[in-house]
Amino acid sequence: MKKTFLKRFLTLGLIAALVVSSAAACSKSDKNTSDNNGSSGTTDAPADKPDTWIADRTITIQAYVDDIGNSLPKDLNNTEVMKEITKRTGIKLNIQYTPGDSDSSVMAAQLASGTVPDVIVSYLNDSTRPEFPILLKAAREGMFADVSGYLKDTKVYSRYLEDDYLPNDTKKNITFRDEFDGAAYILQFSIDSEDRSLQYNPEDAYVGGLYIQKSIVDALGIDPYKVNTQEQFYDLLVKIKNGGFKDDNGNAVYPLGPKYWGGSSDTLEYITPGYNWGVSDGYNITDDGTIKHEIDTDYVYEKINYVRKLLAEGLMNPEFFTMDSTRAEEVSKSHNSAIMADVHNYQEIIYGSDDWTPLGPLNDFTGNNSKVVHGKSGYGAFAISADAKNPEEILKFFDYLSTPEGQMLSEYGVEGVSYNMVDGKPVLTDEALAKLNEGDKDYLVNKIGAGFGGAGFAFFDYVLTNLDRLNNFGESRPGAGSSTTFARSVEIAKDYPRTLKLVPGLDATAYLSADSLADVKAQMSLLNYKDMLVQAIYANSDEEVKKIVESFREQLKQAGNDTFIEYIGKLYKDDKESIDFYTK
Amino acid sequence: MAAGTVIKEQQVHTKRSLGKRLLKFWPLYLMLVPCIIYYILICYIPMGGVVLAFKDYSFRKGIWGSPWVGFRYFKTFFTSFDFLRLLRNTLTVGFIKCILEFPFAIILALLLNEVRNMKFKKISQTITYLPHFLSTVIIVTMLQRILAPNTGVVNQIIGKLGGDSGTFFLMDAKYFFRLLFSMDLWRNIGWDSIIYLAAISGVDLSLYEAASIDGCSKLKKMWHITLPGIRGTIGLLFIMGVGGLLSSGFEQIYLLRTPGNMSVADTLDTFVVRIGLMNGQFGYATAVGLVQGVVGLVLVVVCNKLSKKFTEVSLW
Numbered sequence: 001m002k003k004t005f006l007k008r009f010l011t012l013g014l015i016a017a018l019v020v021s022s023a024a025a026c027s028k029s030d031k032n033t034s035d036n037n038g039s040s041g042t043t044d045a046p047a048d049k050p051d052t053w054i055a056d057r058t059i060t061i062q063a064y065v066d067d068i069g070n071s072l073p074k075d076l077n078n079t080e081v082m083k084e085i086t087k088r089t090g091i092k093l094n095i096q097y098t099p100g101d102s103d104s105s106v107m108a109a110q111l112a113s114g115t116v117p118d119v120i121v122s123y124l125n126d127s128t129r130p131e132f133p134i135l136l137k138a139a140r141e142g143m144f145a146d147v148s149g150y151l152k153d154t155k156v157y158s159r160y161l162e163d164d165y166l167p168n169d170t171k172k173n174i175t176f177r178d179e180f181d182g183a184a185y186i187l188q189f190s191i192d193s194e195d196r197s198l199q200y201n202p203e204d205a206y207v208g209g210l211y212i213q214k215s216i217v218d219a220l221g222i223d224p225y226k227v228n229t230q231e232q233f234y235d236l237l238v239k240i241k242n243g244g245f246k247d248d249n250g251n252a253v254y255p256l257g258p259k260y261w262g263g264s265s266d267t268l269e270y271i272t273p274g275y276n277w278g279v280s281d282g283y284n285i286t287d288d289g290t291i292k293h294e295i296d297t298d299y300v301y302e303k304i305n306y307v308r309k310l311l312a313e314g315l316m317n318p319e320f321f322t323m324d325s326t327r328a329e330e331v332s333k334s335h336n337s338a339i340m341a342d343v344h345n346y347q348e349i350i351y352g353s354d355d356w357t358p359l360g361p362l363n364d365f366t367g368n369n370s371k372v373v374h375g376k377s378g379y380g381a382f383a384i385s386a387d388a389k390n391p392e393e394i395l396k397f398f399d400y401l402s403t404p405e406g407q408m409l410s411e412y413g414v415e416g417v418s419y420n421m422v423d424g425k426p427v428l429t430d431e432a433l434a435k436l437n438e439g440d441k442d443y444l445v446n447k448i449g450a451g452f453g454g455a456g457f458a459f460f461d462y463v464l465t466n467l468d469r470l471n472n473f474g475e476s477r478p479g480a481g482s483s484t485t486f487a488r489s490v491e492i493a494k495d496y497p498r499t500l501k502l503v504p505g506l507d508a509t510a511y512l513s514a515d516s517l518a519d520v521k522a523q524m525s526l527l528n529y530k531d532m533l534v535q536a537i538y539a540n541s542d543e544e545v546k547k548i549v550e551s552f553r554e555q556l557k558q559a560g561n562d563t564f565i566e567y568i569g570k571l572y573k574d575d576k577e578s579i580d581f582y583t584k
Numbered sequence: 585m586a587a588g589t590v591i592k593e594q595q596v597h598t599k600r601s602l603g604k605r606l607l608k609f610w611p612l613y614l615m616l617v618p619c620i621i622y623y624i625l626i627c628y629i630p631m632g633g634v635v636l637a638f639k640d641y642s643f644r645k646g647i648w649g650s651p652w653v654g655f656r657y658f659k660t661f662f663t664s665f666d667f668l669r670l671l672r673n674t675l676t677v678g679f680i681k682c683i684l685e686f687p688f689a690i691i692l693a694l695l696l697n698e699v700r701n702m703k704f705k706k707i708s709q710t711i712t713y714l715p716h717f718l719s720t721v722i723i724v725t726m727l728q729r730i731l732a733p734n735t736g737v738v739n740q741i742i743g744k745l746g747g748d749s750g751t752f753f754l755m756d757a758k759y760f761f762r763l764l765f766s767m768d769l770w771r772n773i774g775w776d777s778i779i780y781l782a783a784i785s786g787v788d789l790s791l792y793e794a795a796s797i798d799g800c801s802k803l804k805k806m807w808h809i810t811l812p813g814i815r816g817t818i819g820l821l822f823i824m825g826v827g828g829l830l831s832s833g834f835e836q837i838y839l840l841r842t843p844g845n846m847s848v849a850d851t852l853d854t855f856v857v858r859i860g861l862m863n864g865q866f867g868y869a870t871a872v873g874l875v876q877g878v879v880g881l882v883l884v885v886v887c888n889k890l891s892k893k894f895t896e897v898s899l900w
Contacts, residue, residue, distance in 0.1 A: 101861070108864040111643050134864045141644040265843065318733040318752050322842050324725070519660070525863050526666055526855075534843035538755045558665045 049090070052400060055393045056090040060117035062097075064107040064131070065380060067458040068121065069097030071445050079449025080414045081460065088409075091397050095459060104130040111138050116385040119394055121463060124188060124381035127173040128281065128510040135383065136513060139185035144383040145391040146183040153392075154399040156466045157187065166191065167376040168577065169506050173513075174381070187398075188378030193468040197373045198500050202493035204469070204476030208344040209270045210359040216245055216253075216338050217357060224359040225496060228369055230274040230306060233362055237315040240338045247336040256316035257337020260347060262325035265530035267341040268303065273364045275303035278582060279372050282529050283508035283568070285581040291508075291565050291572070295529065295553050299365070304536045304545055311537065321534045345489040354488070358496040366584045370501035374580055380462050402465045404472055410460035411469075412478050413450035425474035427482060436479045453477025505580035508568050517567060520560035527555055637871035650867075657871035666855070674851040674876075677837065678829035680765050686825060688773050690818060693780035694806055712774025724839040727767060728754060755844030764840065779821065780814055787813035819897030827884040830876045852876055 063069060073079050077092045086092050096117065100106035107122060111134060122131050138144060151157050159165045166175065170188050217224050220239055227236055240255040247253050259267050269276065277294040278284030285291050294300055310316045317323070317337065332340050332349060339359060343350060350356050363369045382398060384391045400406045408426055412419040418432040428436065435443040436455055444456035451461030454477070475481035480490070512521040529552070536548040571578050606613055632647075637657060639650040661667060692712065699705040715723070730737050731753040743749030753759045791809045800808070811818075834853040841849040852872055860869025884899070892898035 105861040108861055112641070112864070112866055114643055114646055130862070137864065138643050141642050143643055314750075318750060318755075322755065322844075324728065327729075522660065522859075522865065522868065523664060526664070526859070531843040531846055535846055538752065538844040540756075555665050 050088055052088045052405070054089045054091055054396045054400065055390065057390075057393065058092040058094050059119060059394055059397060060094045060096070061119045061121055062110065062117045063095055063459065064103040064120065064122040065097075065458070065462060066099070066103055067454070068095065068462060069099060071441075071456070071458045072097060073446045073449045073457055075446070076449070079445075079457070080417050080447065081409060081449040081457075084409060084414050089397060089400055091393075102130075104134065107131060108134045111143065114143075116143055116383075116387070118388040119382055119384050121380060121382045121459075123379075124174070124186070125379055126167075126169045126377060126506065126510070127513065128507045132174070133513055135186055135381070139180070139383065143386055144185040145386050145388060146180075146185060147187070147384060147391060147395050148182055148184040150392045150395050151184065154395060156402040157395065157399050159193075159466060160184075160187065160191075167374075167378060168504070169374075169510070170378050173506070173510065174378075186381050186383045188381045189463050189465045190377075190379035190467060191465045192376055193466045195376045197375050197377070198502055200497055200500055201470070201476070202490055202497065203480065205493040205498070206344050206346060207358055207493050207496055207498060209342055209361050211340045211343050211350065211356040212359040213245075213253075213335060213338055214355055214357045216240060216243070219243065219245070224357055227360050228363050230272065230362065233271070233360070234306075234310070234315075237310065237339075238313070241313075241315055245338060248334045249336075251336065253336055253338045254315075254317040254331075255338045256310065256320065257331055257340055258317055258320045258323045258328045259342035260328060260332050260340050260349060261342075262328040263319055263321045263323035265321055265534050267320070268307075268530065268533065270342050270361070272303045272306055273362045273369075275299050275306060275365065277365055278580075279503065279507070280505075280580045281507040281509040283565075283579075283581070285572070285583060287583055291569050291581075293529075293556060293561060293565075295549065295556060300533070300549055301545075304533060304549070307537045308539075308545075321537075345492040346486065350492065351486055351488040358492060361498070366582070368501065370499040372503045372580075372582075373500050374506075375502060375504055378465075382463065398463060401460070401463055407464050407467075407472065409450070410464060411451045411453065411473070413448040413452075418448045418450065419478070426478070428479045433479055433483055437483055437485045450478075452479070503580045503582045504577040506578065508579050508581075511568055511571060511579075512564065514567065517560075517564060520564050523559035524556075524561075524564070527552070527559060634870060634874050634877075636867050637874045639867055641866045653867065657868045658875070660868065661872055661875070666850075669847070670850060670852050670855055673848055674830055674853070676761060676848070677764065677833075677851055678831065680761060681768060681833070682825040682829050684765060685769050685772070686822060688769055689776035690780050690814075692773055693777040693784060694810060696777065696781060697784050697810065698802060698806070709774065712777070714774070715771040716775035718771070720835045720839060723767060723771060724836070727763070727840075731763075752844070754840065755842050757845045757848045760840070760845040760848050764836070767840075768836065780817060783814040783817040784810055815895070816897050819891055819895055820899060823884060823887045823891055823897075823899055826887045827880040829883055830879045 072095060073082075076082055076095060077086065082093065094117075098106050098110070100109075103123060107120070110116075111120075116138075122135065123129060124131055124135065126132075151161055160175065166188075170191070172178075174186050174188060175184050176182070212224050220236075220243060222236065222239075227233055237255040240253070245253045256271065258264075277297055277299040282294045283291060284294070307316075311318060311320075317331070319327075320341070323331070331337050332343070335355070340356070343356075345351060345358075361369045361371070364372075384394050388394060401410050408415075408419075412426045412428065413432070415421060415426075417429070419426040419428050421427075432443075432448070436452060439455065444450070444452050449457045449460070451457060451459070451464075454461045469476055477486075480486055509524075511517070512524060532548060532552045536545045539545045539548060568579060572581065600608070636647055636650075638652055638654060639647070640653045641647070642650040696705055696709060699708065731739070733739055733750045733752045734743075738753070739749040739751060742751065753763065787810060791813075792805055795805050795809055831853060834857055837849055837851055838854050838857070841854065852875075856869045856872050856876075859865045859872070888898050888900065
């Protein structure tokens with residue numbers, strides 16, 4: 001009897017404990033939620049508010065940008081920059097970041113849950129980015145606030161209403177789509193105040209693509225700038241192989257190694273530009289006006305066979321397309337790759353020493369090695385939740401950040417603390433410059449919390465627009481004028497200038513988001529042309545290559561390629577600048 | 585006498601109505617409540633989400649408010665050029681994992697059961713269990729390094745033996761299933777054998793004694809006593825395993841995929857993630873997932889029926 005009573009007593013105790021702990025867990029999460037919501041509301045402004053005052057509120061931002069997530073300060077609202085921003089505008093920030101397989105998949109999952117905090121910030125270079133269809137769906141379904149009515153009252157974003165200010169893609173496909181009927185839900189960041197896409201400025205130019213070890217250049221006595229054709233590139237690789245060069249560990253170098261950030265099929269852009277038919281995501285137009293995909297031309301075989309030859313002759317690292325980022329960094333740093341397939345002058349491996357020098361670039365299929373640019377462009381984007389209280393305050397906040405005052409604060413920090421004004425331009429203090437050169441994240445991110453051109457808290461470098469850094473600040477990024485860190489980067493850009501070529505228009509595949517092409521898009525999104533190329537490159541025989549290529553041709557056809565070509569054909573006929581086709 | 589009492593009590597219990605049993609054993613049933621709530625909340629309520637397979641999912645309107653599209657996604661999937669390839673790959677992976685690998689854990693358990701040196705037995709068990717606790721990411725990264733062309737251990741050994749050290753195992757479709765089989769077996773064999781070892785420990789020892797007296801060899805005892813003794817466990821696990829025939833498991837396949845082996849490494853699970861999470865086509869992904877689930881259920885039911893008919897072992 002006693003035993004039974006004890007059993008029952010214990011059982012009841014256990015159950016009670018379970019119920020209490022469950023209830024406690026639920027009530028805790030409720031409390032968190034209410035805290036967040038509660039802090040988003042607006043409260044009265046103090047009597048002595050400055051002209052820049054917006055509202056005493058906390059804006060909750062969900063960032064789908066890994067650079068922002070990876071550089072979040074430990075105590076965001078207590079950095080020098082945020083304290084100053086709060087003093088001037090009343091705004092505090094609560095920035096959230098959720099790591100995942102990719103930022104776009106995290107965004108898809110979170111938007112699908114139907115809840116958006118006050119604002120979301122996302123990558124969005126143009127409407128071909130994988131994030132765009134998700135953002136567009138959310139905008140169509142009314143998840144974002146229409147800010148078109150507030151734009152005219154802003155200091156900076158009002159420029160988005162000017163006729164020729166926004167890039168064509170931003171205007172037609174992202175912000176002011178016809179279907180939105182004048183409403184504006186998604187606003188892009190990083191729009192240059194003037195179109196300088198055809199101006200090459202070594203002070204802030206990114207020189208990307210192939211880089212070769214300088215010692216090998218010297219030993220072979222070649223001019224890396226004059227290696228421009230696919231044949232010259234092949235001959236150089238053969239020379240390197242026969243040269244018997246060794247890496248830091250005494251092993252033979254691979255003439256061609258993967259890109260610095262890890263193996264990828266994207267690198268074909270740099271190693272086989274002569275066999276890439278155009279820049280419109282595989283599509284282009286023939287001289288007689290026929291639109292085709294590259295798979296339906298001979299370029300596909302020329303490209304595959306060229307790389308197969310490099311692999312067969314041991315001229316490139318067999319893991320060129322698949323090596324993980326850690327190992328790719330390893331083989332680059334140990335000089336195991338005589339040539340890195342892709343890196344740029346603002347990567348430490350390049351500016352940190354004189355070991356590497358740019359190679360080429362190789363000519364494209366027209367026999368020209370100018371870099372194709374598409375005119376003005378944006379970089380990221382933001383959208384305000386339809387449920388956010390007073391969305392105009394949120395827009396005003398982003399607008400403030402992009403004013404000259406806001407940009408200075410965002411990029412350089414607080415005057416007298418991290419920079420001083422000299423001849424009307426900001427100059428980093430000695431301490432800030434030293435910390436920037438050392439890459440002291442604790443100072444740059446946690447103490448000051450400014451963007452520092454991407455070296456600090458990336459958010460404040462990322463969310464600006466109407467950019468004109470050289471005119472506004474006298475330098476392309478904080479410290480560039482006085483820092484020794486990037487001296488080599490600028491030197492490279494000066495010594496190896498790139499020519500630029502304007503090809504207006506969007507990649508053809510950007511138009512797959514049209515309503516009438518929904519089924520085609522669903523099928524086409526399952527196909528990956530570059531993956532097919534790599535698969536064919538590693539095929540065991542030429543017959544297998546043919547089989548893989550033919551199979552892809554058939555799959556593309558079945559996916560509705562003809563319907564798609566007909567659609568873009570009409571678009572292109574009406575407006576030659578709608579798609580970035582170009583011929584020899 | 586005691587045995588007779590137990591049997592009588594059991595008979596009484598089976599005759600009692602549910603209400604009476606609830607009253608008599610209420611503390612036990614009460615303890616079951618959190619478990620039932622857990623299954624309802626975590627397993628059954630989310631099942632309502634399969635309705636997405638028939639809807640054009642709207643972020644704003646949610647699952648129930650989104651408009652119906654009927655069988656559109658199923659039609660798209662069954663008529664897509666990828667359908668047969670995905671099905672073939674998924675079935676192959678399912679066959680490897682559920683059927684081909686199935687006997688190995690039993691064999692290991694039988695072998696471990698015969699080991700008389702307890703220290704050796706414990707060490708062997710620990711070594712075989714360990715891989716189960718390694719994350720798939722770590723295992724695949726190790727595999728990438730071990731199998732790397734020229735620099736990987738395997739290729740270096742091949743090179744030393746005079747072979748071609750440049751074989752890119754992960755880029756060649758013909759090695760994919762072999763690698764998957766080896767990796768999965770190495771990882772799970774020890775862990776899966778635990779349940780069989782537990783079942784073996786329940787086999788009546790007097791049967792072995794009797795067999796020894798009759799002059800049975802170890803192999804015969806294994807064949808005629810141990811295996812029949814754990815037949816029920818084997819049957820149950822097999823039936824449950826068959827349900828997973830159309831589920832290849834996402835993580836492992838996704839990490840092992842390269843453009844070179846894509847033709848065989850693209851399965852329904854990776855497809856669901858690709859179209860659902862990466863392309864945001866939640867309805868389509870749910871429809872494919874539903875097909876997997878329904879086929880799995882049918883397989884379990886059929887297998888259970890056949891097993892009940894021929895071996896008298898069944899889940900229900």
